Amino acid sequence: MKTYLPPEYIVKRDVKLCNKCKVCIQQCTYGVHYYDEKEDCMLSRDENCVNCQRCVFFCPKHAIIIRKNLVSYRKNHHWTSEVITAVKKQAETGRAILTGMGCDKPNLTYWDKLLLNASQVTNPSIDPLREPIEIRTYLGKKSKQVELALTGEVVLKTELTPQLCLEIPVMFAAISYGAVNLNVQEALARAAVECGTYFNCGEGGLHPNLYRYGDHLIVQVASGRFGVHPEYLNIGAAIEIKIGQGAKPGIGGHLPGEKVGKEIAEMRMIPVGTDALSPAPHHDIYSIEDLKQLVYALKEATGYAKPVAVKIAAVHNTAAIASGIARSGADIIVIDGVLGATGAAPKVIRDNVGIPIEFALASVDERLRNEGIRNEVSIVASGSIRSSADVVKAIALGADAVYIGTAALVAMGCTVCQRCYTGKCPWGIATTDPEISKRLNPEEASRRLINLLNAWGIEIKEMLGGMGINSIESLRGNREQLRGIGLSESELRILNIKPAGR
């Protein structure tokens, strides 16, 4: 069948600058660039280009530019070229369209419609460069009340529940071995150790090389139960039950069989070459009381020494679900918004299912407080956090901490080209190909991550200081510090904030 799909991108090569050094050929994993010996010139197969920018960055002569191929369909706001392309592609293949990273649709980012406060006159702002500002955060169940024995010396009767101690309220979200390679996980692990936070190994099991970072690791138990064994459960600082993911709520996932090589099979404890399927539900959780059963099974298996988190995608009735989770014995609730990213998801699911994290977070915090159980759980917001401002706004809406995934990958070199599912990531990130993986140096990548978190830490303190707050717990759920801009009455009501100027 002749394809009616034009190339998405066009490679522009300045032949005057190009010295035919062939670096672009080496760097491109999609086979775009090639050398024509007869004509002695560099040519490209535009149809293969994904616009990852690798060749652009590595061309020593800066001779390459990638352009969007603006096919001149007749202008139409409803039948955009993206829509036309998708229909043609499906007509030619009969398959569901796969994509990577998070939803890229406009108007779902509400962080940018929230503005922060600063003190003027009635309250002094604080200079974070000279005065202490605390951003340490503990995640885990807090008791409703501290009980003390008061005969003579004050003795604490309340038992301290297991907590995660974050020196910065930003953790690295679950990214599994298989979706990325070991170098990426190693970089995340080192940065987590250095910054006093945690990384999450996702549901792909845990490589033995990462065991030494166990104190800064959150292990994940997902529906596929890959790599879950007693040692795995005990090695981490916390266990996360993954119910859902913002990029693909309500559906399972799979790592294609061709990616399941010897090492990944070993980690996931499955045969080589088979699809690694994560079923849509956990088959031991068909109802909320079953969640409680799994939470306690994990606590039994680890001697009640670790907090158990439950991660859900932000969907329509998240507040009610979160309330159920809080009563299930879970210590931490992770909410992943509609913009949350993934290594692979059907595009139709990624772009159409779920709700923005801002609304889910605001309603969950509100609901738990109204029910008097907010202290029972910590809330982690995930999916769409791009900057320290997003972190601060999330905490003011009621989060205890946030997860970052895409931001961490971008720090390591990712350009968000959305082709993670091909396994050919030219930046050496979303690939397990041993050769391409070498492009990511864990030492250098971890340095980038550490720099990012340190920079965010400074900015968070600057913002807190401006509000006259010297401890992050005084920001948590402090919606008086937020104002909305360009939001409807109902949006403001759900976020429980006022419009700017009021």
Added chain:
Amino acid sequence: MRPLSQVNNPYKDDKNIDACALFGMINIEGTRFPFKDPLKAISNMRERGNGLGAGFAVYGIYPDHKELYAFHVMYLNRQAKRRVEKSLEEEFRVVLSEELPTKEAKVSNPPLTWRYFVEPNTSKVNEEKITEDDYVMKNVMRINVSERGKALIFSSGKNMGVFKGVGYPEDIAEYFCLEEYEGYMWICHSRYPTNTPGWWGGAHPFSLLDWTVAHNGELSSYGANRRFLEAYGYKCTMQTDTEVLTYAFDLLVRKHKIPLELVPKILTPPFWDEIDQMQQKQKQLLTALRQTYSGLLMNGPFSLIVARQGQMIGLPDRMKLRPLTAGMGGSFLYLSSEEAAIRVVQPTLDKVWNLTGGEIVVGMVKAPAFVRLQLATMR
């Protein structure tokens, strides 16, 4: 549910902000004394107020009725009075009901003010299986909320009373005939509201049950504090820092039985770095307090005087952004925004010091000595 805020906060600001003068003095023998000294002291800090609010809380004021809850109530009209009195008759046994004595003074638009000595309806208290205090608190909050500012119970403790309104302290004292009263502890407040017009109900101190809080400064953590307290069943209807401070003390000390000297470890806790350095037991205690009550950390500039029967407590914020001075002389402990206000009533003091950030000072009637705990002693 924020009906009172319509009156207290007509422009729907996040909350009321004000700067103020504070003064408190307690006789540790429990000997009662008249208003002369407290008034002189608070008047000495006239620049800290602006005539838009002043008030006094006097403890030991009603020895003849010390077993009864004394309600001071403001009414904007007669209908409100009828409604509230009907409600009081239903929920309480009203032993005595009378108008608060007042006289001509430089105040504008004073509401009608009445006082009632009541005891809770025992069968209802038993039926609801709550303490008398909780029963009283519930009813006071209910009445205040439903009256939407038409009526306000602004004092509800036993053997204590609050007098407050719009004016300078001298005017309020004059208006309420404070020369007729004696108490062993006086808490005085002169207000400088930033964002609210004068409203009689909005004057300080704020009082609920036995608690009185007078406060200077602003809580930048207000939103976090309020949301934390609401999860424990408190309704923050006044939208003031003072209100959340009062509820915080009530929750911690009355309900959760946290000893007073540990309360600053929650409201103005040491830094995590400091807690990390402590010995294991101490560390666990302070970690538990700070983790559990993280939403009660009071951030921003404030100093406050908190009183309850037999006790007067002073506490500045942990970065010491607002002033608070303590003085001891004779049988008195003084707390004041400015030392001069203490000196003006007691020129020779045994001891006088400016409180450090997060330092709590507690004066207790009939206690062997003043209890004074500093951060350092906890380390």
Added chain:
Amino acid sequence: METPTETLKELSRLKIEEGAIGVNALEMRSYELNALIRDLVKKGFKGLNLYNVYGQRYIGAGLSGDITFKVYGTPGNDLGIFMNGPNMYVYGNVGDGCGNTMNDGLIAVYGHAGDIVGYSMRGGKIFIRDDVGYRAGIHMKGYRTAPTLVIGGCAGDFIGEYMAGGIILLLGLDESRRHETRFIGTGMHGGVIYVRGKITHLGKGAKMMDIDENDLRVICELVKQFCDLFNFNSSKIIKQEFTKIVPVSHRPYGRLYT
């Protein structure tokens, strides 16, 4: 091994028996019983006989090593979850999730089992004398050794759903009943299911094959172990015909996405 005298004084629940310690689980909450089990294992006991078990969950959760449990009563859900080596003999019926995510060891149930027996197990063996509920052996995975699930009675629907490895043997010993299980091996992409007798309703992604000699050897060995445990006559069982069910593809989702 620590002397149990101290513990015995504290807990009249404990009793030293031949080669084992007996625990009277009557009215114990799940977490109490499991804490006690962990404690006894830590103290070095290798044999634990649990009596009067009424619904306690997670028995043996995450335990490793050469330990033998004898469970008398009706244990609750997730018996042997994450278990990594112990042998567990249950003299009664078990609830749901028996052998959930089990890594190694043996579970033998002298009765029937609830739903999702052996969910995601990737090692060890489970023998159920009688029937099992829905979704038995769901998402079993082959890894190093093949996990094995042998069922003496009949199974509910979706047996072997998503199966990625291992062996399920469904015997259907009650000759008066036919297999009525539907959607056998739905979405399976690894492993093998053997069924004694006729079945009619295969799930999507699974296909039937004739058994070969190798299969027969595997079946005989498992039947022998089953009969040793539950005291059945193996030659009589083997006589009947067996069907083999395998995945159509190891890549069921290979052609779904573009």
